[in-house]
Amino acid sequence: MRAAVIGAGIAGLATAALLARDGYDVEVLEQQHRIGGRAATWQQDGFTFDLGPSWYLMPEVFDHFFRLFGTSAEVELDLVRLDPAYRVFFEPAVAGAAPRVDVRTGAAEQAFEVLEPGSAPRLREHLESAREAYDLALRRFLYTSFERPTRLLHPEVLRAAPRLAPLLGRSLEGLVARRFRDPRARQVLGYPAVFLGTSPERAPALYHLMSHADLDVGVLYPRGGFGAVIDAIVRVAERAGVRIRTGEQVTAVRTAPDDGARGARTGRLPGLGSGHRAARVVGVELADGSLVTADVVVGAGDLHHLETRLLPDELATYPQSWWDRRDPGPGAVLVHLGVRGRVPQLAHHSMFFTRDWRANFDAVLGASARVPDPASFYVCTPSRTDPGTAPADHENLFVLVPVPADPGLGAGGIAGTGDPVVERVADAAIATISTWAGVPDLAERVVVRRTVGPGDFARDLHSWRGGALGPAHTLRQSAFLRGRNASAHVAGLLYAGGSTIPGIGLPMCLISAELVAKRLRGDRSSGPLPEPRPGPARPGRTRPDPARPDPTPADAAGVHP
Incomplete structure (x- = not known):
């Protein structure tokens, strides 16, 4: 049985690995010349930037995936537990440095007691x-x-x-x-x-x-960045026999009438039912006109693109009319900054929150979408934990500013060459960091600058409406109300990734890969696949960050006016 997987992001790579483990002959086809999708990396002048995901949450999901292949996250990754889990800067009442709070895993009550005295019992109830x-x-x-x-x-x-x-x-x-x-x-x-x-x-x-996930389980960081996670998935996939081809754009999913011949030829796939569908997959067509034959095709990229561009209208399970009634979630402007000198004011993860919380979200997600001003945003400074992501005496900053999902806002560029709206968003975020965190010379110390806008997401990832994450997890787009992971009209066509169940984020993408494998097995259980019996114990590698001293008693609450 042959399987073709469209997309070499984490969902595509993980799906390919699981199908190869189940005996399929698997090929992954990636249109870009690098792997990773949203979790790819970019390097320049000694800096290594993650292009997207930067939070290692739900470690149980990663552990389970690796154990399915007889290994573990501790063996495949060098994990560091972050302390604090993250730092929050709140918009100041007057111009100047912002009040801040450090949120520590297992000790959030101390911070909440400072923010709202007497709230610790209610936080315990909430958690x-x-x-x-x-x-x-x-x-x-x-x-x-x-x-x-x-x-x-x-x-x-x-x-x-x-x-x-x-x-x-x-x-x-x-x-x-x-x-x-x-x-x-x-x-x-x-x-x-x-x-x-x-x-x-x-x-x-x-x-x-x-x-x-963040206040009790904790936030980890894979040393080397999230490219190290992708590298680990690739190792697992290639050990299982997966072949990965980059620079191969899929232009169509090819089908044939589902006349029953497929059942005689291969035995009907157990997880796809015994009734006939309108068509069955026979492979995928590439930009050069060649055909990659396959009994199973897994779309592990953007589901909207597959359903509305790679299939004829009559075979689409989710046609454009379905998407017109859905919420794409936010877009984003990403800013990658290489900064000369240290920025100790920032933690590994830092949040910048404006006072007018609802107005900020309404600007991004509301009917009259616009770029918020001022904007709440997020900053990752991995060089605080992992000096290898930046040259000596430099910092690596990744800034994510939520904006409307609208490719018309433009694309980014190197050294300020992106479209005007995108560069203005980046300038405003840099100015806010400078003022609120107390880094007045930040802009003058930037030696590498790269921006990414909704136009880049639409062009490079075929992302629906230029969204940064995937369809929003509103009530009508969650669980069984989210896009399912198999075509209703084409036998052998399945889906993985953030567009389908269970949803957005690296852990959810790993689970989506497992759901494809379960469906093809005919496994309709509600739990994860059984893991093989463990081999001899191996020493773990998860540890506190050695670059950070233990907090002093004065820092224990982590609150700084």
């Missing part, structure tokens, strides 16, 4: 509810393709239903507002909605489970 939802999601919801919803009626789910069901009818913002009065505390607990491509007002309250 206990988040832990329950997180654990239940991993065991019963995330690893299912919802082919048989009755499988979800597990006694564990039924016992938790009275507590969890109300969280579907309430927003994350509403849940947090019931428990906390201080707007800064609400921002810390509401911001994880951005990881889901939406706002606290639009995300179901059930997604408060994300607070367990």
Whole structure:
């Protein structure tokens, strides 16, 4: 059985590895000349920049994936636990340096007590509810393709239903507002909605489970950056026999009538049902006109592009009319800065939050979309943890500013050569970092500058409407209401990645790969695939960051006025 996987992002690579493990002859076809998709890297003048994902959350998902191949995250990656998990700068009441708070895994109560005295018991209640939802999601919801919803009626789910069901009818913002009065505390607990491509007002309250991921489980960093994660997945895939071809643009999914001959030739794929569909895949066509034959095709890139550009209209499960009623989530302006000298004011992860929280999200996600001013944004400074990402006595800054998903805002460029709107967003973010964090000469110290805009996402990744993450995790775009992972009209055509179930983010993309493998196996269970028995124990490599001293008692609360 031959399988062709479209896209060499983490979902495509992981899917290819799992299918090769199951005996398929697998080829990955990537249109760019580098692998990684959104998780690719870019290097210049001794700096190594991650181009997208920068948070290593939900380590259980990575651990499980690697264990399926007889290895582990500890063996494949050099993981560092971040302390603090992240730093938050709040818009100051007057011009000048901003108040800030360091959020430490397992010690968030100290910071919340400073933000809102007396809030520690309510934070414990919030995190206990988040832990329950997180654990239940991993065991019963995330690893299912919802082919048989009755499988979800597990006694564990039924016992938790009275507590969890109300969280579907309430927003994350509403849940947090019931428990906390201080707007800064609400921002810390509401911001994880951005990881889901939406706002606290639009995300179901059930997604408060994300607070367990960073405040209880913790935030790790793979030394070498997220390119090291991609490299590890590639090693696993190639050991399984996967072939990866770059610079190969797929221009069409080729099909033939599903006349039953496929069943006689190969045996009908168990996870795709026994009834005939309108067509079956026979392979994919490349830009040079050649055909890569395949019994299974997995679209691991943007689902909108595959459904509306690579298939004829009559075979699309999700035609343009379906997408016209959906929320694409935010776009983004990314800014990669190589900075001369150190910037100790920033942590590995730093958030910059404006006071007018709702107005900021409405500007990005509302009906009258516009670039917010001022904007809340995120900064990653991996060189604080990993000096190898920058030359000596330099820092590596990655800035992400949410903007509307609109390719018309333009594309980025090197050294300020991007389109005007994109460069103005970058300039404003640099100015805010300078003022709020107290780095007045930051702009003068920039030696490498690169911007990326929604136009780049649309051109390079075929991203729907130039979105940065994927369809937003609103209620009607979550779980079984999200795009499914198999075509309704073309047998042998399946989907993986952030556009489909279970959703956005590297852990979700790894799970989406496993859902493809489960569907092809005919496995309709609601849990992850069984892992092989472990071999002899090997020493782990996850450790605290040795570059950071232990916090002093004065720093324990992590709050700095």
